[in-house]
Amino acid sequence: MIYILLGLPGAGKGTQGELLSRKLGIPKISTGDILREAVKKGTPLGLKAKEAMDRGELVSDDIVIGIVKEKLQSDDCSRGCILDGFPRNIPQAEELDRIDGNVFAIYINVPEEEVIKRLCARRVCPSCGALYNLITNPPRDDEKCDRCGTPLIQRDDDKEEVIRERIRVYREKTEPIINYYRERGKLVEVDGHGSINEVFSRLEAAL
Numbered sequence: 148m149i150y151i152l153l154g155l156p157g158a159g160k161g162t163q164g165e166l167l168s169r170k171l172g173i174p175k176i177s178t179g180d181i182l183r184e185a186v187k188k189g190t191p192l193g194l195k196a197k198e199a200m201d202r203g204e205l206v207s208d209d210i211v212i213g214i215v216k217e218k219l220q221s222d223d224c225s226r227g228c229i230l231d232g233f234p235r236n237i238p239q240a241e242e243l244d245r246i247d248g249n250v251f252a253i254y255i256n257v258p259e260e261e262v263i264k265r266l267c268a269r270r271v272c273p274s275c276g277a278l279y280n281l282i283t284n285p286p287r288d289d290e291k292c293d294r295c296g297t298p299l300i301q302r303d304d305d306k307e308e309v310i311r312e313r314i315r316v317y318r319e320k321t322e323p324i325i326n327y328y329r330e331r332g333k334l335v336e337v338d339g340h341g342s343i344n345e346v347f348s349r350l351e352a353a354l
């Protein structure tokens with residue numbers, strides 16, 4: 148089974164995906180993380196993706212579909228996987244159905260005011276990818292990663308004007324895929340209010 152995490156930027160796809168991955172023992176594939184890694188390394192893929200990401204726009208379908216196809220064919224994913232950040236528009240959802248139709252979407256529903264607050268306070272570990280929030284999920288030691296001690300950073304696209312553009316793009320391009328999966332009976336909605344553990348308990352119950 149391929150689980151798909153859906154929700155606004157900052158809804159908790161990465162956070163919940165990590166917990167679900169540990170519980171089910173299957174990998175989480177985040178197209179955003181893969182693209183950011185490519186940007187950091189300055190690979191040809193990264194160079195192509197950077198401009199769109201910095202503006203909060205979607206990277207081209209060809210690029211992300213290529214990434215996901217390759218990952219899904221790898222041995223790691225033989226028992227299934229969790230997709231975080233893909234599909235992100237109807238053409239990507241249709242393409243995924245052609246690759247593997249055994250999918251189930253989890254829509255984490257959080258209001259817009261809440262995600263803006265969360266994203267402004269988000270910090271990430273550039274070394275191991277751990278996620279923090281200065282308000283709701285702070286590191287033990289002042290802005291250093293609990294797991295590996297690396298100083299935490301803010302994502303380039305977590306600036307207020309880029310956050311607003313990401314939300315606009317989500318409403319226009321990504322939101323329609325909620326109905327795409329709902330109409331096919333392949334979607335569950337989870338209330339994303341409350342603590343990380345409260346949301347995860349709801350998610351487990353919903354599955």
Ligand code: AP5
Nearest residue numbers: 156157158159160161162178179206232265269280342343
């Ligand atoms: P991507 O990396 O996917 O970003 P996003 O969708 O904007 O989502 P985020 O990662 O910002 O949020 P999240 O839902 O993972 O929340 P998180 O768990 O971190 O994409 C980035 C860019 O890459 C795109 O703009 C696009 O350019 C490109 N891209 C990626 N995929 C693509 C695709 N398929 N096609 C085309 N382009 C693509 O949580 C947020 C914060 O809140 C954290 O600080 C966390 O600690 C905190 N938090 C989480 N849960 C809770 C809670 N319950 N209570 C309080 N705080 C919480």
Ligand code: MG
Nearest residue numbers: 160161179231
């Ligand atoms: Mg994320």
Ligand code: ZN
Nearest residue numbers: 272275292295
């Ligand atoms: Zn770390």
